[in-house]
Amino acid sequence: TAGILPTASQNVDITPLVGFSTGTQSIGEGSLVTVIVQLNGNAVSYPVTIPLELDAGSTAANPEDHDGVTNTVTIDTDADPSNTGAYQFVIGDDGLTGEPDETVVFNVVADNGLDSLSGAVIDVARAQQVITATELNVAPAISAVAVTKADVLVATLSGGAVTVPV
Numbered sequence: 001t002a003g004i005l006p007t008a009s010q011n012v013d014i015t016p017l018v019g020f021s022t023g024t025q026s027i028g029e030g031s032l033v034t035v036i037v038q039l040n041g042n043a044v045s046y047p048v049t050i051p052l053e054l055d056a057g058s059t060a061a062n063p064e065d066h067d068g069v070t071n072t073v074t075i076d077t078d079a080d081p082s083n084t085g086a087y088q089f090v091i092g093d094d095g096l097t098g099e100p101d102e103t104v105v106f107n108v109v110a111d112n113g114l115d116s117l118s119g120a121v122i123d124v125a126r127a128q129q130v131i132t133a134t135e136l137n138v139a140p141a142i143s144a145v146a147v148t149k150a151d152v153l154v155a156t157l158s159g160g161a162v163t164v165p166v
Contacts, residue, residue: 015119016041018050018108019126021084026132030093033066033131035106037073039083039120048075048119051112052087055105060133066091066104072115091133104131 021036037050050073060066068089075085091104108127110117 013044017123018120019123020129035087043119046077053109053112058105060102060104101134
């Protein structure tokens with residue numbers, strides 16, 4: 001076999017990991033909560049089914065403090081942003097003052113009694129999210145700020161409303 005080499009090709013499908021985008025959130029009472037799950041790459045096939053389970057260790061009670069329940073998130077090929085899905089629920093405002101913070105805990109699980117995980121593997125490091133419900137004012141989160149040399153923007157936590165021209 002002078003100069004002839006055998007060749008072969010192989011396709012390798014890599015199953016992505018799934019987990020929460022963040023491990024914790026602090027939310028004021030009376031607020032809508034968005035729990036985001038993410039794949040760490042493209043799925044082999046879509047849709048991807050992600051069971052979420054409301055943890056029994058949550059200190060906030062349903063329905064007195066929130067309306068979150070065990071649920072399933074589905075990620076489709078056209079998800080925006082890509083490879084993400086969300087579940088939303090409301091932290092109620094009970095009108096009480098002076099009560100301690102309460103938590104709502106969700107876990108990504110293999111099976112929540114409603115659906116089974118498909119199309120992904122649980123990233124155990126990102127498999128739980130703890131949402132803290134508080135009566136205190138929660139500072140808004142800023143996702144992106146671009147400032148040029150000519151722009152000056154000063155904002156303080158106690159400085160009141162901030163208007164950013166676009």
